[in-house]
Amino acid sequence: MTSAHVDTFVRDRLPPPSLQPEFRLLDYPERLNSAVALLDGIDPNMVAIANDSVSWRYGELHERSDAIARVLVEQAGLVPGNRVLLRGANTATMFAAWLGILKAGGVVVATMPILRAGEIADIVARAAVSHAIVDSRCLADFRTAQATCPTLRSTLVYDGDAGTGELEARMAAVAPGFDAVATHRDDPALIAFTSGTTGTPKGCIQYHRDILAPADSFARQVLAPRAGDRWLCSAPIAFTFGLGMQLIFPLRFGGTAVTLENTTPSALIDAVERMGVNILATAPTAYKAMLTGLTDVPRSLRTCVSAGEHLPANVWHAWRAATRLEIVDGIGATEMMHVFVSASGSDIRPGATGRAVPGYDVTVLDETNQPMASGTGRLAVRGPTGCRYLDDEDRQQVYVVDGWNVTGDTYRRDEDGYFHFVARSDDMIVSSGYNIGAPEVENALCAHPAVRECAVIGAPCPDRGMKVKAFIVVAPGHEAGAALAKALQDHVKAQIAPYKYPREIVFLGALPKTATGKIQRSALRHPETQP
Structure with missing residues (x-):
């Protein structure tokens, strides 16, 4: 292939072909700039992005992203292949910057707005980031990090969607239009860092073709x-689930991205009503929280999507009873770019995540890494996207096994090809010789009205090897204490096999979570993080 990248830092740090997974590639032109592909061919007068501050049409988004690309190249000295840090909430200007970076041939490195200086500095160092585009409201931690980052040579600052920042002034001064770099379909387009649920975040390299693949598989075939x-997602675009649901999919299909900075459950349901949202995507805990006080379902809402954590069957049933809408569950991974197991409409089986998304081959592996037609094992997938860690061959060899991407999840595959979540592979608890899946215990606990949120881990036990330990956030109107702990233990014994009940219960004000909102069970396993 003939790369358009002048700066080959990312290409030079790809895993060798022998360590990469097998791919089942979709057909895209050899010369492909995904930002151009997302915007071309759509009526420029259609609304592309809407929020409480602005409403931009496709023509305006094209023009603004062109202007950002021109500023990056002509004023900031960006050459194709340079890495550009993006820091800010989901806004129209952030989305224009994402597109502008790709048009200029840059590699996007988006970060969660809640990351602190040390985390930002680590990402900048590992990706050798040279340029940054930062929302002024997220500058404090960035400036602290910047002082320790010698690779950073340009920072452009914008003011949310107010239009009053330094970047916006530069955009107004450049000539209109921009000839997008003719990148190769296999040129790196972004480095997405994992959320760190299992330790140090890993940098996942995705090509320009990988930007489009989830839209042309999961979104097109399932949604x-x-x-x-009108699309709304609670996740920031630094989280690839959010990138797909909030930016890539709306643009790919001529829709409108509705952006929201306050993504609490009550704010989400209000925005759905106010902005006429048709497709909503958020985490299972948010769907459960939105049920509280929900009296009427916005008539515009047609599709609800859940990912990031396992969707408990009781939440699915409760949401359907209240809204008459069936949540589309799915599992994806940053390594895989987006969702690869899901189901919608009549294909949904509550409690099952779904079946392989068209274009993907999904199985479970036994202890000898052999695919099983049915049974319980490690979830493995291959398809148009796959794992390419940045400069990390050790972890690449763990994730990719015999051409399969092995996600670290234990699943049961039934005879009909549906996949049922059992546990994260490191969340399986072996107590007195019994295998106990932490999610099963969590599902039982969450069915009790006193439980707002919970997380279950295995804790050392001299008698059983491990014991089930539960961390509970109590719902409003209930009081934590010994009486509630006993009631919850009895409740679990009545719901599932009694040996699975939590022998220790700890009440917390909040559960530790990653920047993407996933429960950080690794933090709960460390004694110093427990009360």
């Missing part, structure tokens, strides 16, 4: 989007 649909 069946319509032109003009």
